[in-house]
Amino acid sequence: MVLISLFEFHEDFYGDLKKLSLILKKRVSSKIRDIKMNPRRFKHLSGPGNYYSARVGDLRIIYGIKENKVKFLMVEQRSKVYQNYYKRISRVREALVHYGINNE
Numbered sequence: 001m002v003l004i005s006l007f008e009f010h011e012d013f014y015g016d017l018k019k020l021s022l023i024l025k026k027r028v029s030s031k032i033r034d035i036k037m038n039p040r041r042f043k044h045l046s047g048p049g050n051y052y053s054a055r056v057g058d059l060r061i062i063y064g065i066k067e068n069k070v071k072f073l074m075v076e077q078r079s080k081v082y083q084n085y086y087k088r089i090s091r092v093r094e095a096l097v098h099y100g101i102n103n104e
Contacts, residue, residue: 004036004039004065004068004069004070005068005069006068006069006070007036007069007070007071007072008069008070008071008072009071009072010071010072010073010074012073012074013072013073013074013075016074016075016076017075020059020075024056024057024059027056027057027059028056028059028061028075031054031055031056031061032061032072034054035052035054035061035063035070035072036070039052039063039065039070040052040065042054042055043055045062045085049064050064050065050066051063051064051065051073051085052064052065053081055078056075058077058078058079059075059076059077059078059081060075060076060077060078060081060082061074061075062074062075062081062085073085
């Protein structure tokens with residue numbers, strides 16, 4: 001198992017956080033700490049790529065893993081997150097490939 005040593009946040013992730021209440025921001029922050037401890041422990045998303053989803057109540061945190069890097073992509077309500085994930089992924093694919101996380 002490769003030790004994860006680099007954690008980054010996509011710029012849209014910060015916009016997602018701004019929409020949340022202070023209590024939800026604290027819960028998301030706590031879950032991010034859990035993800036940093038063991039990012040592969042959460043739900044692996046089907047389809048191409050190495051993307052994961054972590055549950056925070058009705059919210060989901062979507063992130064990608066490539067070698068020793070984790071990039072947090074989005075945090076949103078479960079009812080919207082997967083639909084918007086595919087939209088955002090297509091929009092940020094170039095940035096992800098540059099970062100080293102691609103959909104292959």
